[in-house]
Every structure is written in C-alpha cells, then in structure tokens.
Amino acid sequence: MKDAFANARHFGERLPGLAKDFFHYSLIGYFFETKSINDAFIYTKYWAFIWGNIFKLVIRMLFKKGPIAVIRLFIQYPWILWFLNATKLLRRLTKGRKGAYLESTALVIHAIAVLLVEKLEEVIYQPERLLINEDLVPPEIAMAMGLNVWLVEGMGILLPFLNSEACLGFIDEAENAGMNPDSCSFVKSAVGMVIKNQQPRGCAMVSSNMPCDAGMASYTYIEKQFDVPTYRVDVPYHFHNERAEKLFVEDLKGMIAFLEKHTPGRMDWEKLREICEKRNRMMELELELWDMMRVSPAPLASEAIWLSHLFLFHWFPGNKVSIRHYERLVELAKKNLDAKIPAVENEKYRAVLWNPPFPQFPDIFNRMERAHGITLIMDSMSYNHHNLIDTSTPETMLTGLSKIIMDGPMVRHTRGPAENYLDDIFRCYKQFDLDMVWIANHVGCKGGQAMNGILREKCREMKIPLLILDYDLLDPRIVSHEGMMKQVDDFMETVMKPRQASPAAQ
Amino acid sequence: MNIFQELLESPQNELVEQAVSDGRIPIGYSCSFVPEAFLMTDKLFPVRLHAPGIAGTEIADIYLSNFICTYARSLLEFAIDDRFDLIQGWVFVPSCNHMQRLIDNLEYLQKPAFSHVLDVPRKVTEATIAWQAEELRMLAARLSDHFGVDMSDAALNKAIAEWNTFAEVIQSIGDLRKRAVPLITGTEFHKLIMASLASPKNLILPKVLDFRKEIEQRAAVGDFRARLMVVGSHLHDPDFIRVIESQGGLVVADLFCTGSIPGFTPIEIETKKNGDPIKTLAEHTFKKTLCPRMMEDFDRRLKTIIDTVKEYQVDGVVIEIIKFCDLWGVDSMPLVDALRKEGIPVLKLEREYSLGGEGQLRTRVQAFIESMGK
Numbered sequence: 001m002k003d004a005f006a007n008a009r010h011f012g013e014r015l016p017g018l019a020k021d022f023f024h025y026s027l028i029g030y031f032f033e034t035k036s037i038n039d040a041f042i043y044t045k046y047w048a049f050i051w052g053n054i055f056k057l058v059i060r061m062l063f064k065k066g067p068i069a070v071i072r073l074f075i076q077y078p079w080i081l082w083f084l085n086a087t088k089l090l091r092r093l094t095k096g097r098k099g100a101y102l103e104s105t106a107l108v109i110h111a112i113a114v115l116l117v118e119k120l121e122e123v124i125y126q127p128e129r130l131l132i133n134e135d136l137v138p139p140e141i142a143m144a145m146g147l148n149v150w151l152v153e154g155m156g157i158l159l160p161f162l163n164s165e166a167c168l169g170f171i172d173e174a175e176n177a178g179m180n181p182d183s184c185s186f187v188k189s190a191v192g193m194v195i196k197n198q199q200p201r202g203c204a205m206v207s208s209n210m211p212c213d214a215g216m217a218s219y220t221y222i223e224k225q226f227d228v229p230t231y232r233v234d235v236p237y238h239f240h241n242e243r244a245e246k247l248f249v250e251d252l253k254g255m256i257a258f259l260e261k262h263t264p265g266r267m268d269w270e271k272l273r274e275i276c277e278k279r280n281r282m283m284e285l286e287l288e289l290w291d292m293m294r295v296s297p298a299p300l301a302s303e304a305i306w307l308s309h310l311f312l313f314h315w316f317p318g319n320k321v322s323i324r325h326y327e328r329l330v331e332l333a334k335k336n337l338d339a340k341i342p343a344v345e346n347e348k349y350r351a352v353l354w355n356p357p358f359p360q361f362p363d364i365f366n367r368m369e370r371a372h373g374i375t376l377i378m379d380s381m382s383y384n385h386h387n388l389i390d391t392s393t394p395e396t397m398l399t400g401l402s403k404i405i406m407d408g409p410m411v412r413h414t415r416g417p418a419e420n421y422l423d424d425i426f427r428c429y430k431q432f433d434l435d436m437v438w439i440a441n442h443v444g445c446k447g448g449q450a451m452n453g454i455l456r457e458k459c460r461e462m463k464i465p466l467l468i469l470d471y472d473l474l475d476p477r478i479v480s481h482e483g484m485m486k487q488v489d490d491f492m493e494t495v496m497k498p499r500q501a502s503p504a505a506q
Numbered sequence: 507m508n509i510f511q512e513l514l515e516s517p518q519n520e521l522v523e524q525a526v527s528d529g530r531i532p533i534g535y536s537c538s539f540v541p542e543a544f545l546m547t548d549k550l551f552p553v554r555l556h557a558p559g560i561a562g563t564e565i566a567d568i569y570l571s572n573f574i575c576t577y578a579r580s581l582l583e584f585a586i587d588d589r590f591d592l593i594q595g596w597v598f599v600p601s602c603n604h605m606q607r608l609i610d611n612l613e614y615l616q617k618p619a620f621s622h623v624l625d626v627p628r629k630v631t632e633a634t635i636a637w638q639a640e641e642l643r644m645l646a647a648r649l650s651d652h653f654g655v656d657m658s659d660a661a662l663n664k665a666i667a668e669w670n671t672f673a674e675v676i677q678s679i680g681d682l683r684k685r686a687v688p689l690i691t692g693t694e695f696h697k698l699i700m701a702s703l704a705s706p707k708n709l710i711l712p713k714v715l716d717f718r719k720e721i722e723q724r725a726a727v728g729d730f731r732a733r734l735m736v737v738g739s740h741l742h743d744p745d746f747i748r749v750i751e752s753q754g755g756l757v758v759a760d761l762f763c764t765g766s767i768p769g770f771t772p773i774e775i776e777t778k779k780n781g782d783p784i785k786t787l788a789e790h791t792f793k794k795t796l797c798p799r800m801m802e803d804f805d806r807r808l809k810t811i812i813d814t815v816k817e818y819q820v821d822g823v824v825i826e827i828i829k830f831c832d833l834w835g836v837d838s839m840p841l842v843d844a845l846r847k848e849g850i851p852v853l854k855l856e857r858e859y860s861l862g863g864e865g866q867l868r869t870r871v872q873a874f875i876e877s878m879g880k
Contacts, residue, residue, distance in 0.1 A: 178842055178854070180827070180835025182573065187836070209628045209801060213602050216628070217836035220804045224840050232801040234634070237600045237625040243640070250633050415600065417623075418610035446573050446830060450607030453569030454614050 025088045039102055043094065046106035050086050053113045057120060065124070073124065077198055079155060080120070085162040086113055092363045093303055096370050100332040101343040104304035107332075111308070111325040115316050116158070122148035123200045129264060130202035132226065134219065136210040137233060138405055140279065140317055141256060144272035145265030150200050151315055152222065153215075156189035158311075160360035160474050164481070167360075167474045170196065183214040184444030185474040186356075191218050194225050204262040205230040206255060211410035212447055231258040237415045239406040248402040249395070269394045276389040276397050278318035283388060285326035286313075292333045293377055294432055296350060297342030299333040302365045302376045304343075306357055309382035348373030348435075349496065352428050354380045355440040355448050356410070360476050361484060372492050377432045381409040383424060414447050421451055422458060429464060436465040436496070442473045465499065467491040509713055510694075510701035514558055514744070517584055518592045521705040525551055526592050530706065531653050534590060536581060536608075537599040538763045538795045539626040541787045543669035543773060544642060545597065546707060547662055548655040553593060554703035554764065556742045557584045560860050569611045570604075575828045576859035577740045578608040585612055595620035595652070597645065601799050602833050620652050628801045630792045638788035646784070662783035666773050672707045672714075673770040679718050680766045683758040684818050687726045692736070692757025694721075696744040699766055730756035732880040733819055737761045737811060737841075738826035739834045745861045750824065753871040754880070759818040761796060761807075762826070767814055768794050798837035808844050815850055822851035822878050824871070829856050851878050 023029050027047055034040050061070050074080060086109065094105050123130060131147040133139055135157075139149035159166035167185070170192025175181045177195055179188055193199045205228050207219040223230045233251050236244040259265050286309065292299050308329065312322040336343060351374050358364055368374040386407045389400030405411065413421045425437060437459065441449065452468055459466040469487050472478035513519040522532055533545045536555045545552035557580035566582035584590060596618050600606040613621055624641050627634035646657035655661075679698065682689045698717065702710055731754035736747065740763045747757050761767045773790045775781065792800075796807045811823065823845055827834040838854055845852045853874040855867070 178839040180830075180832065180838075180856075182830050183832050183835055191839075207801075213799070213832035214836050216801060217798055217833050219801070220798075220837060221840045224843075232629060234628045234801065236627065236637075237606075237623065243637075247627075247633060247637055254631075414603065415606070418614065443573065446571070446832070447603035447607055449571035449573045450569070450604070450611065452571060454611065 025091045027087075030091060036098060039098055042099075042103045042106060043090075046103075046110050047087050047090060049110050050090060050113045053110075053117045054083055054086065057117045060121070061124065077200075079159055079166065079193075079198060082159050082162040082166050083113075083116070089162055089362075093366055095363070095366055097343075097366070098345075099341060100336045101300060101304075104300050104329055104332045104343075105302070107325060107328055108303050108307045108311075111321055112158075112311050114321050115311070115319065118319075118321075119148075119150070119315075123150060127200070128203060130200055131259070131263060131265070132200070132202040132205040132228065134207040134210070134215070135314060136405070136408060136411060137206050137208050138317065138401060138408070139315065140272065140275050140401060141252065141267075142206070142259065142265065143318070144269070144275055145256070145259055145263070145267050146271075147259065147263055147265040149315070150202060152194070152199060153186060153190045154315060155193065155199075156186050156474060157359050161362050164360040164476045167192075168477070170198075171475055179218075180214075182444065184212060184442070185472050185478075186444070187212075187214040187218045188444075189474050191221060194222050201226050202228060203264070204228050204259060206233070206259075207231075208233045208235065210235055210408075211414045212445065214444070229258070229262040231255050233405075235406050235411055235415065239412070239416060244406070245399060245402055248406060249398045252398050252402055269397075272394070272397055273391045275318035276391045276400065278320075278323060279313075280388040280391075281323055282313065282317065282326050285323070285330050286382075288330050289326070289333055290378075290432075292330075292337050295337060296433055297344065297347035298350065298375055298377055299336035299341070299343055300329065301343040302369070303362070304329055304332075306353070306376070306379040306382050307362075309379075310357070313382075344369045344373060344375045346373040347375045350375050350377045350432065350434045351436045351438050352376075352378045352380075352383075352425070352432065352434050353438045353440055354425055355442060355445060356381060356473060357440060358471060358473075358484070360474050361471070361481050364481070364484060364488070367485065368488055372488070372496075374436075374488075374492075377434060378428055380413065380424070380428075383428050384409065385427075418451065418454060422455060425455070426458075426462065426464075436467060439466065439468045441468045441470045443470065443478055444472065465491075465495050467495075510697040510717075511744075513701040513705055513710070514556075514697060517556055517558060517589050517704070518553070519701075519705060521709040522553055522592060525706040525709060531594050531655070532592055532706075533595045533597055533649075534593040535597045535599075536577075537601045537605065538769060538797070539599040539601060539791055540597050540624060541642070541791050542703075542707075543666045544645070544662070544787055546665040546669055547646075547649075547657055548665075550649065550653070550655055551706040552703075553705075554700075555581055555590065555593075556700070556704060557581055557589070557859070558742070560584065566611075569615065570607060573830055574607065575604045575739075575830045577742075577828055578604040580859050582608055582611055582615075585616055595622070595649070597622050597624060599624050599626050601626070601797065602831070604831070620648075622648055626791070628799060630800070630802070635785070635788050635792070638791065639782070639785045642784045642788055659783050662787070663775065666775060666783055666786070668707060670772040670775075672702070672711055673772045675711065675714055675718065676702065676766055676770045677772070679714075679721070680770065682721065686819070688756065688758055689721045689724045689727060691727050691747075691751055692734075692760070693744050693748040693751055694727075695766070696741070696747045696757075696760070696764075699760075699770075700742055700744060700764060703764060727756070730754055732756070732821040732875050732878055733758045735759040735761065735811070735814060735818065735820040735823045736765070736826060737823055739763060739828050739831050740859070741765070741826060742859070743861050746826070746857065746867075749861070749864055749867050750871050753868055753875060755822075755824075755871055755875050757824075759814045759820055761811060761814065763797070768796065768810065770794075798833040804837070804840065808841065811841075811845065812848055812850070820850075821880060822853065822874060824874070825852060825854045827854070827856050828859055 135153040167189040173192035174188035390396035563579040563583040566579040734755040
C-alpha cells in the first residue's frame with residue numbers, strides 16, 4: 001500500500017514533465033515551433049501517413065482475425081507497442097530541418113512504417129512461409145522462392161530508434177542466460193528476444209559467418225531454441241577472387257536446395273530476375289543520389305542516405321515502396337540542387353560515419369547539424385562499390401548476389417586484410433570531399449576497435465581529422481547521450497577549431 | 507618434469523635455438539587449424555606461439571584496444587618486443603576476429619618477411635575440404651618459393667609419419683589418465699603438451715619418451731577429491747591447471763586448443779590409394795579441431811565432451827574462457843545448458859591469458875568441488 005502510494009505520488013510529480021514532453025512531440029507542438037506553412041504541411045502529411053499505417057495494421061487485423069487475436073499479438077510481441085512512438089521519432093529527426101530535407105527525413109520514416117506493416121502482416125497471416133534470416137544474408141533468393149523473410153536482428157536495430165531503452169530488457173535477459181556481457185549488444189538483443197519468446201519462429205532459418213564471432217556463434221543457441229532446420233552460408237576470408245566467388249555461389253546453391261527441402265518455397269528464377277532488376281534500379285537511383293551528394297553544400301544528408309540504405313537494401317530490396325522511395329529522394333535532391341538550397345543551412349563540415357550508426361541515439365546527427373554545422377554525407381553501411389547484378393542467367397544472378405553479399409558492409413570490412421577496412425574510408429573521404437571521419441566505436445565491436453590504432457596513425461599521416469566516438473550500439477547505459485555529445489563537442493573544440501583558425505595546419 | 511617447465515619459460519626455447527643453429531626454419535603459428543605435420547616438412551618446424559610470463563600489454567593495447575583477448579594482445583606485445591626474433595615465418599588462420607586483427611596489426615607494425623593467412627572455412631563440406639586442400643597447396647608453394655624447402659608429396663608423407671609417431675607417444679601418455687588411479691597430473695601433462703607444441707618434435711621426442719618411462723614406474727600421483735575435464739580456448743599456462751589441482755580436482759582430460767583431445771589424434775594415411783597427403787591433412791585438420799568458430803560443429807563438440815566424461819570417468823567439467831572471447835563466450839551458453847541437462851556439473855570460468863586472480867580461482871574451484879559433494 002505504502003509503495004503504491006509512493007508510486008502514485010512519483011507519477012504525479014512526473015506528470016507536468018510528461019505532459020510537456022507529450023505536447024512537445026505532438027503535432028500541435030510542431031506547429032508552435034515551425035515558421036513555415038509549407039514545412040507544417042509536409043510534416044502533417046507524413047505524420048498522418050505514419051499513423052494511418054499503424055491504424056491500417058490494427059484495423060485489418062481486427063477484421064481478419066478478430067479482437068482476441070489482436071490482443072494475443074500484443075501479448076506475444078509487446079515491442080509492437082513501441083511503434084506508437086513513430087511520430088515522436090519523426091519529430092526528433094526532423095527538428096530544425098526544412099523543405100526538401102525535412103521531407104526526405106519524413107519520407108524515410110514513412111517508408112519504414114509502410115514496409116514494417118507489410119512485414120508484420122506477413123508474420124501474422126503467412127507464418128508457414130516465414131524464413132528466419134540473419135541480417136547480413138540478403139533476402140532476394142528467399143523472396144524469389146515465395147518466402148517471407150524475417151530478420152532476427154531487425155527489431156534490435158529498429159526499436160532503439162523509437163526508444164533508446166527499448167532493447168535493455170533483451171540485453172539483460174541474454175546476459176542473465178549466460179551470454180558474455182562484453183559481446184555485441186546487437187547480438188545480445190536478438191538472443192534476448194529469442195529467450196523471451198518475442199521473435200517469430202519460421203519454418204527454417206538461414207544464418208552465416210558474418211559479420212562477427214558473437215553474431216555467428218549466437219545462431220547455435222537460436223537454432224536450439226527455435227528447433228528449426230538451419231543453413232549457414234560461409235563467406236571466405238579472402239573473397240576478392242574468382243575461386244572464392246565460385247565457392248560461395250555453390251554455397252548459395254546449397255542454400256536454395258536446403259530451402260526447397262525444408263520450406264514450401266520453390267525457386268522461381270524469373271521472379272529472382274525481376275527482384276534483381278528492381279534491386280539494380282534501386283542501386284542506380286542511389287548512385288544518382290550519391291552523385292548529387294558530392295556537391296558541397298549537399299542537397300540532402302543524414303537519414304535520407306544512411307537510414308534508407310540500412311532498411312531498404314537490407315530488408316526490402318526490389319520492393320516497389322523501396323524503389324518509389326529512392327525515386328522521390330532523387331527528386332528531392334534535384335529540387336534542392338537546382339534551387340541551390342543546402343540541406344543543412346549552415347553546412348561547415350562534411351562527415352562520414354564508419355561502422356554502424358547510432359540506433360539508440362539517431363538524433364545525434366540532427367543535433368550536430370544544428371550545433372556545429374556537421375553534415376553527415378555517407379556511412380560505411382551504405383558505402384558499397386559493386387556492379388549491378390547481371391540478370392542474364394541464373395548463374396550470373398547468383399554470382400552477382402554472391403558478390404553483393406561478400407562485398408556488403410560489415411562483411412568486406414570484417415574479413416580479408418586491413419586494407420579492406422582502411423582503403424574504403426580513404427576512398428570515401430576523397431570521393432565525397434569530406435572534412436572529417438567519425439568512427440562509431442561500438443564497445444562490443446572488437447574487430448573494429450582493433451583497427452583504431454592503425455587508423456589513427458594513417459589519419460595523422462594524411463592529416464584527416466578523426467573522431468573515435470565511444471558508445472554502445474543499443475545500450476545507452478554504457479555511454480550516455482550526453483557523453484556522446486560531449487565527445488563531439490570536445491572534438492570540435494580541440495581538433496576542428498584550431499584547424500579552422502590555422503588553415504596552414506591542414 | 508623440470509625439463510618441460512624450462513622449455514616453457516621462453517617463447518623460443520633452447521631446442522628451438524638448437525634447431526635454428528642446425529639450419530632449420532621455425533615457423534610460428536597460433537591456431538590448431540594450421541596442421542603441425544605440414545610445417546614439419548623438410549627443414550621446417552612449427553612453433554606454437556605463446557607469451558610466457560607476459561607482464562603487460564601496454565603497446566599492444568594501443569593498437570588492438572583493451573577489448574581484444576589477452577592472448578592476441580600478448581602475442582603482439584611479444585612481437586613488438588622482438589621476443590619472436592628467431593621465427594622466420596608466420597602462418598595464421600583468421601580463426602576469430604581477434605586473430606584477424608592480430609594479423610593486421612602485426613603485418614602493419616612488423617612487416618614480417620614471410621607471413622601467410624590460411625583461409626580455413628567455417629563449415630565442413632566436400633567443397634570446403636577441397637578449398638582447404640587448395641589453401642594448403644598455396645601455402646606449400648609459398649613456403650617452397652620463399653625458403654627453398656621440399657614440399658613434395660614424399661616430403662609431406664614423411665612429415666606426417668613423423669608427426670604420427672609423436673602423436674602416438676603423446677596419446678599413450680594421455681591414455682594413462684583414463685586409469686582409476688592416474689599416473690600423471692593434469693599440470694604435468696599440460697607442461698608436456700605445451701613444451702611439445704613449442705619445440706621441434708624430433709628434439710623433444712627423446713625427452714618425452716624418457717618421461718613416459720618415468721611415469722610408468724609410478725604407483726599414483728596423490729590423493730584427489732574429484733576428476734575434472736577442462737574445456738575452452740587457448741590455455742598455455744600450466745599454472746592454471748596447477749591451481750585447479752591444488753584444490754583437489756585432478757584434471758584428467760582436456761579439450762582446448764592446446765590440449766590432447768582430439769588434438770593429438772594420429773593422421774590416417776591413405777596408403778592403399780596412394781592418397782594425396784595434402785587432402786589428408788585438410789580432412790584431418792577439421793577432424794582433430796573442435797572450435798566454436800566452426801558453424802555446424804556444436805553437436806560433435808558436445809558429444810566429444812560427453813564421451814570423454816564417460817571414458818575418463820570425469821566428475822565435473824570446467825569451461826575456461828579468455829575474457830572478450832566471443833566464440834567461447836557465446837557458445838558456452840548452450841554448452842553449459844546441454845551439459846547440465848546430461849547431469850554433468852559445470853563450472854564456467856572467465857580468465858585472462860596469463861594466470862591472475864589465483865585466490866579467486868582457488869575459491870571458485872573449491873566451491874565447485876564441494877558442490878559436487880566431493
């Protein structure tokens with residue numbers, strides 16, 4: 001009773017703060033802040049679209065499955081409720097942004113909302129065709145086989161965007177089950193969700209040796225928990241040669257045979273051709289966007305580039321929403337470029353972010369734009385350099401896909417000699433005429449941490465300003481948001497300011 | 507026994523020095539996926555890289571960070587300190603992220619004259635065995651080019667036969683641990699294994715044979731409360747085993763990178779088919795190594811542990827994991843569950859590469875033995 005009273009009092013004390021927050025993140029809050037009717041219109045449009053998608057999911061389910069099933073779904077997957085924070089994320093990421101740049105950011109959140117609703121409906125209505133996939137095994141082949149792909153790690157990345165503490169319970173669960181606390185929180189989060197039985201179970205599972213030891217090893221545990229047939233693809237260490245390509249193509253063929261044996265999916269090469277062609281289209285559009293991003297000041301920046309690639313290329317390649325999304329981004333970039341409007345009004349520094357971005361603190365880029373004029377131009381997850389898929393024969397398609405997998409982010413950077421990691425950074429730096437390199441120094445990414453010594457010395461030689469930003473991918477308890485911001489502020493104060501004062505030092 | 511202890515006091519012991527002065531070529535390696543027999547061809551001999559008595563890894567920490575396992579950091583520190591100056595070639599396996607980055611940093615900082623990365627696949631199929639054989643062929647060609655050594659099939663077959671002779675001796679000593687009253691302690695056995703891995707086999711073999719004679723005369727090795735098996739990653743310091751045994755837990759079986767199960771299983775030579783020694787070595791490498799880096803090997807690893815527990819009458823299993831090792835750190839989660847389901851008591855210990863926190867280790871082991879009712 002005493003505790004209940006104390007809790008009620010505590011809640012009462014928090015109420016004014018909560019109300020203030022609610023107002024700030026509400027549509028009305030936005031209207032109070034924005035000075036442009038056009039921006040208000042853009043924001044309202046996407047705000048309504050996002051809510052519309054959430055309602056669409058619930059209403060369709062109510063009609064198709066009934067209210068009990070909806071309640072059951074929320075009990076089984078309580079994390080779905082975090083999606084109610086989607087417009088809060090919209091507010092956080094669009095703060096201070098205007099015009100086409102504002103729209104590009106809103107567009108990404110909207111695209112993710114639409115595609116996630118599509119994905120959840122696949123989980124709900126077609127569980128028998130659900131394939132559990134590791135995040136770095138591209139889904140094109142399974143999609144061509146008529147299977148629906150669920151990424152085990154998908155929610156681990158997405159939920160912290162919506163609430164930075166959303167994955168803490170899963171992380172703790174994995175650690176309590178005996179997983180080493182120093183392993184990657186991304187992996188711990190996926191394992192924790194499995195332990196809590198909050199991941200959909202498919203008819204089969206495909207994993208790989210990518211990108212790191214913890215990720216790879218976790219699938220032994222997940223396989224035991226799910227008790228489903230599992231196939232593992234194995235990317236060689238030295239993959240930039242024909243011999244490795246051949247081995248990996250054989251591996252992919254083994255995966256297809258496995259899926260035909262253990263799932264209702266059947267290989268449809270025509271469908272694969274269609275998906276690959278659409279993926280190629282996405283890539284062409286992305287390259288067009290990159291070309292425009294080379295202009296300084298950049299016409300778009302940040303989430304429009306990295307968040308789009310992260311979700312759409314990894315989970316929804318060839319999807320019509322993904323293509324439309326990139327078409328629209330190109331249009332918006334052109335619009336700004338033609339009108340000579342920079343995305344970031346006060347663009348002072350162009351940056352690349354290496355290693356996975358900050359899901360538990362995605363608004364850091366927005367804040368740094370406003371505080372220091374830092375514009376995020378490119379990131380390692382988006383930065384690829386491979387050819388379009390040759391769709392002339394099944395063999396060429398598999399070869400094309402195998403190259404994309406092996407050359408994918410977090411794959412080519414985590415295997416092969418150090419040059420695979422380092423040269424990309426310097427190539428990107430040059431290609432996009434950048435001013436600084438940010439390393440997202442995720443505490444659980446040991447392979448990345450062990451490259452910092454060499455990178456630091458190389459950057460010093462080449463006079464490239466380097467910020468190694470310590471943080472944890474999903475766990476803000478390791479380094480707080482304030483701690484992350486302080487690292488950037490200190491870097492700007494001690495490294496960039498003196499450089500600006502003395503150009504000769506550059 | 508002291509002879510083996512002395513051989514472990516330096517990363518390049520007197521037998522290595524003797525072999526080098528005889529014109530032989532030491533090749534350093536750090537992973538069990540490098541077939542030792544392969545590096546015993548012609549003038550070559552393998553030296554398992556270890557960093558005995560490492561006091562700190564200050565310089566290595568700058569490059570590898572504090573989050574990399576202390577084995578990788580210790581090797582880099584020793585390499586920077588020129589403690590491996592006799593080693594003329596390095597053969598690595600990207601066995602884990604830590605080893606991969608050790609290779610990167612070592613090559614960046616030391617620029618060794620001969621360094622080779624053996625790309626060992628992470629699953630075993632016909633295609634990957636063929637790949638592994640090809641990898642060995644490429645390594646053979648490079649060794650032959652660089653050092654002018656004979657890597658022909660005949661030379662390889664000879665090396666395999668030599669290695670088999672050695673492995674059989676080690677196995678015969680290891681088998682003594684199956685007895686109800688073992689004739690050798692785990693500490694002694696580990697010193698023997700580590701010294702063997704760090705020395706030219708032909709030079710240490712007479713000493714091993716003498717040692718076998720000596721222990722065969724023994725009646726027993728003393729009173730112990732429990733029979734234990736140690737499972738895990740790189741364990742180089744026999745003192746770790748000594749501390750466990752000081753609490754009454756006799757280590758009778760080992761399944762770790764530098765252990766004998768199944769590391770010293772002789773290589774099956776296909777004499778009838780006039781077999782390809784490289785392919786034989788490729789197949790053998792996968793059979794004799796039980797590491798969580800292999801993606802589809804959990805059940806075989808588990809079965810080997812369970813079978814060993816029965817065969818060596820083990821009372822409990824100690825899983826030792828070097829801090830920050832993700833492979834063992836994550837893999838131990840289902841492993842501990844599975845062993846407990848089989849009714850096998852398990853103690854999971856996190857440790858550093860060199861022995862530290864001896865008091866804590868004693869307490870944990872003591873409590874474990876007591877929890878088994880011994």
